[in-house]
Amino acid sequence: MPLNYQSCTFRYTARSRPVLNQLNLNFSPGHTVLLGPNGAGKSTLLTLGASASTPQAGRIRYGDLDLADRRHVRTYRHKVSWLPQRPGFLPGMTCREHVAYVGWLKGMRERDAWNAAPEAIERVGLTDKLNNKIKTLSGGQQQRIAIAQALVHDAEVLLLDEPTVGLDPHQRRRFLDLLISLRGTVHVIVSTHDIGDLDQAFDEVVVLEAGRSRFKGTVKEFAGHHASDCAPGRQLESAYAALLGATE
Numbered sequence: 001m002p003l004n005y006q007s008c009t010f011r012y013t014a015r016s017r018p019v020l021n022q023l024n025l026n027f028s029p030g031h032t033v034l035l036g037p038n039g040a041g042k043s044t045l046l047t048l049g050a051s052a053s054t055p056q057a058g059r060i061r062y063g064d065l066d067l068a069d070r071r072h073v074r075t076y077r078h079k080v081s082w083l084p085q086r087p088g089f090l091p092g093m094t095c096r097e098h099v100a101y102v103g104w105l106k107g108m109r110e111r112d113a114w115n116a117a118p119e120a121i122e123r124v125g126l127t128d129k130l131n132n133k134i135k136t137l138s139g140g141q142q143q144r145i146a147i148a149q150a151l152v153h154d155a156e157v158l159l160l161d162e163p164t165v166g167l168d169p170h171q172r173r174r175f176l177d178l179l180i181s182l183r184g185t186v187h188v189i190v191s192t193h194d195i196g197d198l199d200q201a202f203d204e205v206v207v208l209e210a211g212r213s214r215f216k217g218t219v220k221e222f223a224g225h226h227a228s229d230c231a232p233g234r235q236l237e238s239a240y241a242a243l244l245g246a247t248e
């Protein structure tokens, strides 16, 4: 995707150290997984990419759109979907209402959003919970509804911050299959700490460390960093450890 961070600096308060420090990062089209230790700045980067915050210096562009330009932001927000690390819910609303509401916020007509919600919920396997109040769902089920919210308006860009947190192994597999099914139709950036089986769902790996890009390349190039004596099937974890060694 032509989502392009140009010399971006972001700090949460005027006196705090920058979380992103003159970051230059051009995300490729397709599916990118964003890795890095706790506090590296992954959520911050996605928050800026969703135009929910603005860098104090530098620019973010999506194709011809400049996220510093208000008119461009309005257009961009219809193209992007963002699953934040801690999605918020209104406990009294049903799953369908939650998903439809986000569709409406993203510019869909009310009726279209209402009609699109069941399909998005079906994609995360929760059709039987369609009319249940969100507060009656388990944590993992709520996370799946949050994923459905990100899918409802057929965005061009999906920014998913730790989407598999709380998912059981079967649902995590199902999520990866969902990502694979989206190949070629949508650009995706997923932040995660689960790196075991990324190779099937992602084209590109970006590793962030202390607000800077530590690695950017194909999954194959990333895996090439693995230790020569690593166990079979552990190449990606080994590559991550080799790249970030002392940090983790």
Ligand SMILES: Nc1ncnc2c1ncn2[C@@H]1O[C@H](COP(=O)(O)OP(=O)(O)OP(=O)(O)O)[C@@H](O)[C@H]1O
Pocket: 012, 013, 019, 036, 037, 038, 039, 040, 041, 042, 043, 044, 045, 085
């Ligand atoms: N709202 C906030 N106010 C002040 N500092 C913040 C805020 N949110 C994050 N930070 C700080 O910014 C830095 C980067 O945080 P961020 O959440 O972007 O990292 P991350 O890579 O997503 O981490 P994790 O893997 O733990 O989710 C951390 O030092 C964190 O303490």
